[in-house]
Amino acid sequence: MQSRERLKQSETMSDLYIIKLGGSAITEKEGNKFEAREKTLERIASEIKKASAEKGFSLLIVHGVGPFGHTNVKEYDINNGINTERQKEGLEKTKKDCAFLNKIVVEKLKEAGIHAVSFNPGELILQENKKIVEFDINGIEKALGERKVPVLFGQMVPDKKLVASVCSGDASLAFLAKKLKPKKVFLGTDVAGVFTADPKENSEAERIPLIDKKNFEEIIKKVGEAKTVDVTQGMKGKLLKLREQLKGTESFIFDANQEGNFYRALAGKKIEGTEIRL
Numbered sequence: 045m046q047s048r049e050r051l052k053q054s055e056t057m058s059d060l061y062i063i064k065l066g067g068s069a070i071t072e073k074e075g076n077k078f079e080a081r082e083k084t085l086e087r088i089a090s091e092i093k094k095a096s097a098e099k100g101f102s103l104l105i106v107h108g109v110g111p112f113g114h115t116n117v118k119e120y121d122i123n124n125g126i127n128t129e130r131q132k133e134g135l136e137k138t139k140k141d142c143a144f145l146n147k148i149v150v151e152k153l154k155e156a157g158i159h160a161v162s163f164n165p166g167e168l169i170l171q172e173n174k175k176i177v178e179f180d181i182n183g184i185e186k187a188l189g190e191r192k193v194p195v196l197f198g199q200m201v202p203d204k205k206l207v208a209s210v211c212s213g214d215a216s217l218a219f220l221a222k223k224l225k226p227k228k229v230f231l232g233t234d235v236a237g238v239f240t241a242d243p244k245e246n247s248e249a250e251r252i253p254l255i256d257k258k259n260f261e262e263i264i265k266k267v268g269e270a271k272t273v274d275v276t277q278g279m280k281g282k283l284l285k286l287r288e289q290l291k292g293t294e295s296f297i298f299d300a301n302q303e304g305n306f307y308r309a310l311a312g313k314k315i316e317g318t319e320i321r322l
Contacts, residue, residue, distance in 0.1 A: 067108025
């Protein structure tokens with residue numbers, strides 16, 4: 045019986061896709077508003093469902109939290125430890141706000157017919173000085189084996205040195221990709237890949253079609269940090285996390301706000317974006 049279960053799980057992992065829903069795409073991050081883009085979430089969920097029904101892959105979804113996390117962390121000064129009563133208050137508010145957004149995301153996925161199951165990183169992860177040192181993935185593996193779709197998110201988690209610290213969606217994604225070895229990782233953001241400069245501010249910014257070991261150092265110098273409130277360094281932080289953990293796993297960064305892009309990306313159709321092979 046156990047060998048059959050392991051075989052089933054192995055087959056599930058071999059066709060596993062990990063999806064990142066960027067906070068910039070699913071929340072009003074640019075306007076720094078505590079609002080989910082519900083219509084965008086509904087569209088993305090339907091596109092994911094359509095591609096999944098056609099291709100039959102397994103899914104794990106991680107989403108960013110935009111202002112629900114970043115703005116609170118900055119406002120209450122809880123990025124470097126929890127010491128004061130105000131920081132304790134901010135910690136609890138941030139945890140609740142991030143979980144609130146996750147509830148909306150999971151609801152939209154379920155409405156589209158996706159068997160989504162929420163996993164709160166605050167109950168699974170232990171960090172030390174902002175680095176993951178423990179991550180209980182047993183429940184996630186079990187859910188995948190049952191063809192369910194685990195959904196994780198950026199969250200404040202216990203920290204051995206700081207009481208609590210930020211564990212970004214990108215950090216969870218990178219750790220899970222290293223452990224579960226998915227076929228591919230898809231990162232939906234609010235821009236069509238990685239550019240030489242901010243394409244929203246510089247019309248001459250050029251999209252970089254491929255990032256690999258040869259050009260990574262050159263590119264990381266060009267890629268700026270987030271212009272909005274983002275305590276995880278935006279695209280620069282994302283790329284550094286990917287290099288740290290995703291060795292051997294192909295990733296693709298693309299514009300999730302473009303209608304049809306999520307479906308086309310997951311279905312293997314060509315769209316604009318940046319391939320990452322590190």
